[in-house]
Amino acid sequence: MKKLSCLSLLPFLCILTGTPAMAQSESNSRKPFALADVRLLESPFKNAQEKDLEYILALKPDRLLAPYLREAGLTPKDSSYPNWENTGLDGHIGGHYVSALSLMYAATGNKEIATRLDYMLSELKKCQDNYGDGYIGGVPRSKQLWQEIAAGNIRADGFSLNKRWVPLYNIHKMYGGLRDAYLYAGSEQAKQMLIAYTNWMLKLTSGLSDAQVQEMLRSEHGGLNEVFADVAVITGDKKYLALARRFSHLTILTPLEHEQDKLDGLHANTQIPKVIGFKSIADAGDAQDTAYDKAAHFFWETVVHNRSCVIGGNSVREHFNPVHDFSSMINDIQGPETCNTYNMLKLTRQLYLSDGRADLIDYYERALYNHILSTENPEKGGFVYFTSMRPGAYRVYSQPQTSFWCCVGSGLENHAKYGELIYAHAADSLFVNLFIPSELKWKEKNISIVQQNRFPSEEHTSLTIHAAAPAKFALQIRYPSWVKAGTLAVFVNGRKQVVTATPGDYVAIERTWKEGDVVTVQLPMQTTFEELPHIPSYVAVMRGPIVLAAKAGTEGMTGLYADDSRGGHIAPGIMPALQDMPVLVSDDNKDAVVIPAGDKKNTFRFASKVYPDKYNDIELVPFYTLHDTRYIIYWHKLSQEDLQQDLDRLKKQQEQEAALAARTIDMVAPGEQQPESDHFIESDKSITGIHRNRHWRSAKGWFSYRLRNEASDAATLQVTYYGGDKNRHFHILINDKPIAEVKLDGTKGGDFFSAGYVIPDGAAKTLVVKFVAVDGSETAGIYGVRLLRK
Template sequence: MQHTYLKSLWLGLGLFCAVHTTAQESVALFPLNQVTVTSGVFKDAALTDFNYIQDLNPDRLLNPFLREAGLKPKAESYTNWENTGLDGHTLGHYLSALSMYYASTKDTKANALIIYVLAELQKVQQANGNGYIGGIPESNTLWSEIKQGHINAGSFSLNDKWVPLYNIHKTFAGLKDAWVFAEKPEAKTMLIALTDWFIGVTKNLSESQIQDMLRSEHGGLNEVFADVYQISGEKKYLDLAKRFSEQALLNPLSANQDVLTGMHANTQIPKFIGFERISQLDHDQKYHQSALNFFNNVVNQRTLSIGGNSVREHFNPIDDFSEVLSGEQGPETCNTYNMLKLSKMLFEDTANSGYIDFYERGLYNHILSSQNPKGGFVYFTPMRPGHYRVYSQPETSFWCCVGSGMENHTKYNELIYAKHKDALYVNLFIPSQVSWNEKGATLTQNTDFPEVPSTELVWSSKKNVQTTLMLRYPEWVTAGTLKLYLNGKLQNIAGTPGSYIPIRRIWKNGDTIKMEVPMHLSVEDIPDQSGYVSVKYGPIVLAAVTGDANQDGLFADDSRGGHVASGPFLPLTESPMFVTEKNENILNKIKAVSGKPLEFSAEDLIQPSAYKHLILQPFYKIHEKRYAIYFKKESPRGLEKMQQTLAEKQKAEAYLRTITVDFIAPGEQQPESDHGIESNQSHTGVNQNRHWRDATGWFSYQLKNNDKAAKALRVTYFGKDANRNFKILINGKQIANPKLKGGKGDVFFDVDYEIPADLAKSSDILKLRFEAELGSVTAGIYGVRLINVAID
């Protein structure tokens, strides 16, 4: 019997008599081992994922854990994020993915890997002797400092370590999933011991110290602690979950205050998953309201057509998506991984089909599209027309989106069906079979959706069963067009889009339902209404292939920036656009391609003429190509003016890219991590939607001086920063001593500083340091650019 992970998790199984917690249940999900995806793109994606997982060497993933426990590793650690500070974070994802895949398929190879990894982690926990399991570099020193109350927290570090709370959360989650899904009792034992160790480390910290720690990215610690509470029934774990809930997010979002712009997106999403988990177990309305308001804010105001959000990992202003459309670092896959998790939980609480509509959008258009059918996961999905994505490789790439990516494609069966008392909900149109053990029945779904807009449901049972099937009426189906046949007879239905159609009867073996869910074309504006649109067919986002040239780094190496598609941009003036008269309906010019489901042409709509023969097709089918998801909508008269404006902007952007040797966006997590950020008494913030970093002490970066081409350093400041006296050093040598007076007003401005030739030619890595003079503070640094042109 699998332990079902949902609000009714572990309840009613007769296994944990000490558990007295109850959940605010509306619907329950079926355990993964009771739902099988039988064919189609999702089954193929799961197999591709498992093949990728099998290409990983568990001993290399285990290396940091053995090392920190004083044991001899069996293999060298992987590189990339796995040996540059986030050592060990991948193993938790790996264990979660294996556990869900095993639950879904009973694959013996997956089971063997789970057993092996848990046995090695048991050795680690025994060697540590205190319950600890972790691969964080210099673990003993870090946790000793924290236990003693010595805390130096920043958004992306804690006591000079790269987000160690985020890191160890993956270990907690992996152990929890190995118990919940793979039913390994040793995982439960290790999980509880690890949580008790964590309580011991933090029990003497004050509330303010805990909240200070939580400024550092910490994943979903509050969620997993709440799960341990439900596993064990011991309230101390719920107390721990609440203690590790960040009040700076809980309070404003519970009051529906939008404080999200400029925040690192995936740092925040897991916190709200934890809020909702606590709410489910403790009925705390404040936690639920905070999670609900956050979900509504992100989905309704910050989400793109594919279901993703953010630019360069941060929430952009809700009224300005220009950077999303112009840059190469679009929605991060981890964000959607977590937003789907939150939508699933909110659906469990409400049985509201709107959460399924969002889940379906993100599932097909972002999650499914984020894995190459030949293997490899995507970090960023650029929204810039004509750009491309980068794919991971098993031996080189250990980003966060590789970890969550391994999980994504093992659990496509998690939300196809749900149940409540004697009702079974059919949520998604995916070929599958569900075993409803309480009723002694199975329901088989046969479908080629979305290629064919229909599905067939076949009931099987030895005895006749009176119950209700709740059939989702998707919001994308036009009212009155859905047709439902029971045993071949057309039924009168009263349902409306965005609801469920209840069919209650005594079901007999072989009873069959057929649903026709007609899809139609629609156009969706980008959230800031700036004139860019995306085309959908039913829930499926359509995109066009624009070429395959100059996809630099298409398959990532192990460099810190290897996940970014850094190849040349297609100029926006040359990208495909929709050109039509203002009052003309775009959809009238998009025509289905005969004999090719889900393919459309728009020859009379698309310009420039070089692109008039583009085919609109499901984005999830496009790989290893440049593509366009969003199209600028223009009238013939407005096209010339728009192109002139864009051309001037792009000329400046192209020149800047030409002279740039390296660039850092201070205050943003990944750019700083990729450049080896170090700091003392340093702070970050957002001003006019731009991130900054300053210091009363100092901070430093490692700039990549490729080909030793640097000649100058360009630094971006804010005009009102006053009384800022500081030094700029490169490789320990002072190159400037700025003294900002604050007299330039409410503007951002650049200053170029010459780098002495002997210094610029000395190394491929230049260590840049901003250091405040005694009693002063550095300026807020908004941009750092190494350039290859000399100062006039």
């Protein structure tokens, strides 16, 4: 590669990560350090970075490039990877891979990573040149798709665009990869490829009305508006900012700018990148873009404070749960998705660089330790998709040659960029945001700072100044919200300093610093309990910013390391019954007490009663250290009086769920993006919606799913409807053979109900279930499809 240095790109990097040129004069704005200026030192974060590097090098570039070569009319040098990479989302990991290589090169300077990046870009350039118009993509049948779009033939819903699996989302990954290769690795070639690619999109959509573009945006499209705003900053050409505004989804933007939370039931990670784009437009634009900035701030506030659980993650089954009902967070095994937090941290960083608020770092720290760090196996390096909050759950890890989910793509990036917000600066102030062992080179001041600690095992950190000559600046040390007022202490060369700052602010120490000065910061942590939102009977335990959790056995953890199946990212093992999980018993309804577990570092136990007695000595440790095990994060807390009644309720509920689960062969949640995609949905004249917090799909034409029946023992198809649907007439077919004619007249009332249909021949390994409207009618809203054995 001709140029691999991000030092000269710092002005662009500042802008593209949320520090707009127009905001630099504002007193609260912060400037980031280039990722290459921060090196991690020994810590769990450094280990995670090293495991990520191993994973990146275990992937074969020619397999990732295969879809791009194919669509460009060139001969691939190897076969495509399996899983999502050859079942419709072909090429999406390739874009993440270019970003990950760029970040990892900046973070480590590793020469093999640089060679990989150079090879990826040269091969992608061949694809772009051969395609001929600036396009680079692995989307199946790309030419046909984009010809249809350019002609105004647009058929979009959440999971597809013109019967392709979220192609705009797919190509956004390569847009982002090229941008990152320029910003972090200094590749001029990537810059020119990015501009050509953006010009392709300009031309593609030049004949479309704004309404047609908005119709396209009904399909998940990642953060295309973000990248187009970035290109406007890189080139200085406002036409790209206009494109970014055009690619901003008004259905999401409008309520947010009016501070309205309309997020219930929406696919969570579809929305977060759009909002990152809103903030990018605001930072790159002018006064007309205040609505974008307002929308981004309100979205962050409502998601962080109203829609997140203790680890900083959000969503159940990839969708925002009802804001006042977090029960599914406890009951479902598909809890917060890693991609969501990956994107929430990107948004948080943008907001911090323009606002400088310490509370933004409080959230960033919580989500970084308790979600992002926890999602990589510290020994084998696999990545996690869902981190369930259900007591007794376990997590599935990816493998380099089998697993190509979205959370593998974001995972490749996550652990390469831990150094991005440990420090920031503004004028003559250096801000220490995170207490992660690291070395910073502040070139403007000709100094370096080494931060060392064993946090959170030890409650302090030290910063050693190395200066070629004395340098005057203010060292601003974050006073975390989890440290009690009046308890944080700062020492300079052993001398205690006067601290007037309060939690949620920064402690400023202004002086002329010289070689060898040492600053020690004491960060006393408290043990606190945090309730699950709106469900006070479930609590999590925190030690400072660290979520504590307990092991809950290793039995039945099938599929712990994922195969290449479409649903391999979901833990398939039977989950323990909730009534069999430990309960904290507190008759006076006060918090249970947590005390150290002997002399063990960072290990605790409950001093109060735990039911049943066998759990009284259960140990609590930082959640990010628990791997290859079932775990408990949220604890059921009850009075002695309520204990038996609640256990009886849970037992009855569990028996019903277990009976149904034992008969279930496969199931689909209609209207939910990933379950439908995993079951290869096809449709015509079909729509989706949400009613009473449940997703549905109906059609005036038809729609179908492919259900798995590996044991050839399917006996019944169970379909869930809403009783109020009327004037609905449709047929149900399995493998093109009618099994039922259904007419609904609305007389079933205002509740949901399920009906079972006998499957005449359930021996086929795959059953295609099809719902077809009859005589100009419409199918019912279908709320659930479940294949049952006898």
